[in-house]
Amino acid sequence: MTDQSPARACGIDFGTSNSTVGWLRPGMETLIALEDDKITLPSVVFFNIEERRPVFGRLALHEYLEGYEGRLMRSLKSLLGSKLIKHDTSVLGTAMPFTDLLGLFIGELKKRAERTAGREFEQVVLGRPVHFVDDDAAADQEAEDTLAEVARKIGFKDVSFQFEPIAAAFDYESGITQEELVLIVDIGGGTSDFSLVRLSPERRTRDERQDDILATGGVHIGGTDFDKQLSLQGVMPLFGHGSRMKSGAFMPTSHHINLATWHTINSVYSQKSKLALGSMRYDIEDTQGIDRLFKLIEQRAGHWLAMEVEASKIELSHADSRHVAMQRIEPGLGVDLTRALFEAAIEAQLEQVRGSVSALLEKAGVGVEQVSTVFFTGGSSGIPALRHSVSQMLPNARHVEGDIFGGIGSGLAIEARKRYG
Numbered sequence: 042m043t044d045q046s047p048a049r050a051c052g053i054d055f056g057t058s059n060s061t062v063g064w065l066r067p068g069m070e071t072l073i074a075l076e077d078d079k080i081t082l083p084s085v086v087f088f089n090i091e092e093r094r095p096v097f098g099r100l101a102l103h104e105y106l107e108g109y110e111g112r113l114m115r116s117l118k119s120l121l122g123s124k125l126i127k128h129d130t131s132v133l134g135t136a137m138p139f140t141d142l143l144g145l146f147i148g149e150l151k152k153r154a155e156r157t158a159g160r161e162f163e164q165v166v167l168g169r170p171v172h173f174v175d176d177d178a179a180a181d182q183e184a185e186d187t188l189a190e191v192a193r194k195i196g197f198k199d200v201s202f203q204f205e206p207i208a209a210a211f212d213y214e215s216g217i218t219q220e221e222l223v224l225i226v227d228i229g230g231g232t233s234d235f236s237l238v239r240l241s242p243e244r245r246t247r248d249e250r251q252d253d254i255l256a257t258g259g260v261h262i263g264g265t266d267f268d269k270q271l272s273l274q275g276v277m278p279l280f281g282h283g284s285r286m287k288s289g290a291f292m293p294t295s296h297h298i299n300l301a302t303w304h305t306i307n308s309v310y311s312q313k314s315k316l317a318l319g320s321m322r323y324d325i326e327d328t329q330g331i332d333r334l335f336k337l338i339e340q341r342a343g344h345w346l347a348m349e350v351e352a353s354k355i356e357l358s359h360a361d362s363r364h365v366a367m368q369r370i371e372p373g374l375g376v377d378l379t380r381a382l383f384e385a386a387i388e389a390q391l392e393q394v395r396g397s398v399s400a401l402l403e404k405a406g407v408g409v410e411q412v413s414t415v416f417f418t419g420g421s422s423g424i425p426a427l428r429h430s431v432s433q434m435l436p437n438a439r440h441v442e443g444d445i446f447g448g449i450g451s452g453l454a455i456e457a458r459k460r461y462g
Contacts, residue, residue, distance in 0.1 A: 050164035050461035051154060052453025054205065055147055055188075057118040057230025058264060058420055059446055060084050062154040063454025064162075071451045073154045076100070081446050082153070084230075086146055088112045088132050097149050105344060113344045116265055116303035117146055119231050122173035122184035125304070140191055148195040164199040164461040165192060166453045170232035171204050171259035201460060204257055205229070206236035208452030209418040213443055214240040215455065222255075222407070223414045224398070224438065226431055227449070228421040231266075233394050234259035237405045237412070248459055256405035260397045262390045264354070264421035265303050267383075272301035272350045274386035275378045276365065280337060281330025292325060296334065301350075306343040314338075336370050345369075353378045358423050384426040391430045398434060410437050418443040 047066035051073075054061045059081040062073045072080040076098045087101035088094075089111045096104055105113045112132065120126045120139050129136040155161050173184035185202060192200045206225040213223065220241035227234040237255040244253055273282060277297040284292040296318060299305040308314060315338065322331050337343065346367075353363040357380045367374040402409060415431060415438045422428070422445055432440055444451070 047160075048454065048458040048462070050166065050199070050457035051158075051162045052166045052168070052203075052208070052450060052455075052457045053147070053150060053154075054168045054208070054450040054453055055118060055150070056084055056420075056449075057116050057232075058084060059230075060146075060150055061447055061450030062150055063447075063450040063452075063457070064154070064158060065454045065458045071454050072447050073157050075150065075153045075157075080450075082150060084115065084117050084146065086114045086117070086142065088114075090133065093133055095145060097146065102348075106348075112307065114142065114304075114307075115344070116230065117143055119265065119304045121188055122180055122261075123304075126184075126187060130307075140187060143188070144191045144195050147191060151195055151197070161196075163197060164457065165197045165201075166457040166460060167192060167200065167202050168205040168208055168449050168453050169202045170229070170261075171206065171234040171236070171257045172232065172261060175261045199461065203453060203456045204234065204236065205449045206234040206257065206259075206418075207238065207254060208450075208456060209416065209443060209448045210236060210238040210240060210452065211245070211455045212448045212452035213416050213441070214242075214245045215451075218242060220244075221413045222411060223416050224401075224412050224431075224435065225416050225418065226398075226422060228394075228417075228419040228424075228427060229263045230420060231261070231263040232259055233262050233397065234419075235398055235401050237401060237407060255407065256401050258397050258401040258404065260393050262393055263419075264351075266390055267387050267421060267424065268303070268347065268351050268354055269298075269301040270386040270390065271354055271378065271383050272347065273297060275353075275382050276346065276350060276376060277301060279330065279367070279374065279376060280334040281325070284330050285326050286321075286324045287326055288324070292321065292331070300337075300343050300346070303347060306347060309338055309343060310341055333370055333374070340369065342369065350378075354383065354424075357383050358425060380425075387424075387426065391427060394427065395430055395434060398431060409435050412438045414439055414441055416441045416443055418445055418448045420445055 045067050052063040063071045075082040082098040085101040087096045087105050089109050126139050129138050174180040189200045206227040210225045223238050225236040236257045239253045282297040299309050349365045356363045362377050362379040364377050412435045
């Protein structure tokens with residue numbers, strides 16, 4: 042097969058927040074349009090009760106926000122490596138295994154890519170984080186095996202994997218003119234992944250690149266964790282987080298943590314959860330916060346609030362503050378979320394990121410002064426405090442921003458051609 046023929050296989054970047062599909066074909070863009078003319082499909086499924094059908098991506102978010110009755114599910118990738126993956130969830134009145142939910146979404150990616158490409162794909166290179174699960178090799182392997190099984194079940198015959206930051210490195214390498222020692226910083230919705238890679242125009246033609254990958258590492262922290270911390274510090278105090286019980290103890294935090302975590306929001310609406318809150322109310326000194334929490338649950342407004350927090354996180358990358366109006370819960374209720382509050386809220390996560398980068402350099406036996414380039418990719422890599430945090434560690438490196446949503450999908454497409462022709 043020549044470089045003038047389309048590749049046989051595609052690359053899929055199934056992301057926590059957004060997903061892409063890449064396919065190398067001569068004279069055309071690598072990433073396939075998945076929703077209208079957009080290359081990303083938000084990793085969201087909405088089960089519309091009125092029409093008894095699943096809806097995906099931006100349309101799913103639109104229908105949910107328009108007030109259609111149903112169930113919104115987001116951050117599906119976070120299920121991999123969690124205990125939930127072995128369980129079922131209630132969808133349109135029936136029990137659906139979480140693995141089938143993943144298959145539904147990844148199957149939709151496959152279907153849309155094939156429709157646009159005008160052909161079927163039987164081979165795929167899937168991106169994966171360096172660690173689905175931190176410090177547990179067996180659980181990490183199980184998460185990869187689960188994803189491979191899902192991919193085969195929806196019709197892929199040959200399934201292989203590449204680390205997401207390595208895929209981003211190959212995408213970056215396609216445009217460089219000289220050798221560079223590059224730290225790839227890939228901050229996605231669910232994980233922060235790092236790779237130290239030697240890249241050059243000569244090396245990119247080689248099939249075997251293992252020797253060029255000096256070290257890989259990562260930590261299970263991403264954009265959804267930053268959302269969670271911003272929510273807990275800035276928003277949840279209005280809903281009773283930090284309230285005192287009559288005994289002097291703090292109100293239990295599980296409801297607030299579940300509301301601040303994308304893939305556990307629905308659990309707060311359960312009868313068991315509501316009964317636990319109801320019995321707790323009698324023991325709380327000031328009931329204003331918990332009463333607002335009841336209103337939020339009554340309206341099933343958890344995802345709406347989480348979207349407001351996420352929008353604030355994004356805006357705080359270039360603004361000093363954002364006002365979140367919550368009059369739907371209570372007239373005049375609102376909060377100003379500031380960049381200073383956000384940065385303080387995520388400092389512990391940034392410390393873990395710095396620790397992971399230090400461990401990576403130590404593992405590779407490379408001094409900070411030897412790194413020539415820091416390449417930022419992934420949807421959460423634009424957070425100024427995070428960039429500053431990593432950049433400060435590497436005084437001699439220039440900083441390059443990749444295609445934060447498309448770089449991994451493009452790199453996986455390059456790898457797919459190498460592996461499958």
